[in-house]
Amino acid sequence: MQKMINGRPYTETEDGPRFKPCAPNGVLARLGDKWTILVLSHLAIAPGYRLRFSELKHGIEGITQRMLTLTVRNLERDGLLLRHYYPEVPPRVEYELTEMGASMLPALEGFTSWIRDNWPRIEQCRRNYDAEQ
Amino acid sequence: MQKMINGRPYTETEDGPRFKPCAPNGVLARLGDKWTILVLSHLAIAPGYRLRFSELKHGIEGITQRMLTLTVRNLERDGLLLRHYYPEVPPRVEYELTEMGASMLPALEGFTSWIRDNWPRIEQCRRNYDAEQ
DNA sequence: CTGTATCCTCCAGGATACTG
DNA sequence: CAGTATCCTGGAGGATACAG
Numbered sequence: 251m252q253k254m255i256n257g258r259p260y261t262e263t264e265d266g267p268r269f270k271p272c273a274p275n276g277v278l279a280r281l282g283d284k285w286t287i288l289v290l291s292h293l294a295i296a297p298g299y300r301l302r303f304s305e306l307k308h309g310i311e312g313i314t315q316r317m318l319t320l321t322v323r324n325l326e327r328d329g330l331l332l333r334h335y336y337p338e339v340p341p342r343v344e345y346e347l348t349e350m351g352a353s354m355l356p357a358l359e360g361f362t363s364w365i366r367d368n369w370p371r372i373e374q375c376r377r378n379y380d381a382e383q
Numbered sequence: 384m385q386k387m388i389n390g391r392p393y394t395e396t397e398d399g400p401r402f403k404p405c406a407p408n409g410v411l412a413r414l415g416d417k418w419t420i421l422v423l424s425h426l427a428i429a430p431g432y433r434l435r436f437s438e439l440k441h442g443i444e445g446i447t448q449r450m451l452t453l454t455v456r457n458l459e460r461d462g463l464l465l466r467h468y469y470p471e472v473p474p475r476v477e478y479e480l481t482e483m484g485a486s487m488l489p490a491l492e493g494f495t496s497w498i499r500d501n502w503p504r505i506e507q508c509r510r511n512y513d514a515e516q
Numbered sequence: 517c518t519g520t521a522t523c524c525t526c527c528a529g530g531a532t533a534c535t536g
Numbered sequence: 537c538a539g540t541a542t543c544c545t546g547g548a549g550g551a552t553a554c555a556g
Binding site: 319322341 | 540
């Protein structure tokens with residue numbers, strides 16, 4: 251069995267433990283990018299976990315067509331949402347959270363509550379730190 | 384009370400809910416950067432939650448002096464770790480997780496277990512998607 | 517040993533125009 | 537409507553040299 255620390259796999263080396271960068275870093279980096287969480291959040295509260303491209307674009311302030319396209323493509327590639335294309339005129343495209351996609355945000359719940367609890371303190375620490383420089 | 388969906392604050396607008404980008408995005412972006420989680424992980428398993436600069440640098444493969452310095456500075460600024468400077472020759476600096484810092488990784492546990500459970504499926508989805516292009 | 521200071525490269529992400 | 541195609545800019549992050 252793979253050795254684990256705080257849910258992170260690692261291997262022992264003569265220089266100590268070496269954490270594997272693969273899964274957690276990659277997923278967190280994706281979630282931490284500028285638009286992914288916003289797209290997931292909007293779909294998570296939509297009826298049927300479904301929204302049209304234009305609804306997403308309209309609902310997310312500041313996102314460009316290009317970035318929305320890239321963001322949903324990545325999520326589709328990861329199997330977190332499905333793309334439904336209706337070849338009408340004008341065309342209609344709906345994005346739908348998969349079961350896996352829908353389960354992701356709730357899995358973050360423990361962490362988001364940690365953030366909620368600690369955010370004021372973090373901000374205070376930043377102010378203190380900046381004031382000393 | 385602030386309205387919440389999946390732990391994320393938002394406000395209603397005439398275009399639907401508008402999520403606040405503040406806390407979750409910022410913290411996740413920080414965690415998702417290239418080195419932060421590795422630094423936290425190493426400190427989390429160190430005796431006394433403490434390591435010297437050189438121990439961190441040696442323990443994290445590929446990190447440069449510059450990036451390690453920047454990473455620990457950011458964590459110190461957020462109050463997640465403390466910097467202990469010993470003005471000897473040669474100088475010695477130890478970084479120590481604060482209580483808040485130590486509580487962060489365990490708070491991620493629910494999510495890391497989600498990743499563990501779903502990672503194989505995500506990788507499979509990526510292969511399928513790429514094969515179709 | 518623990519940092520700065522510089523310089524450089526690459527790419528995420530924005531602006532804009534065009535298309536089926 | 538839902539995308540591509542281009543071009544552009546800022547900043548993350550690496551390489552290297554130097555300093556206290």
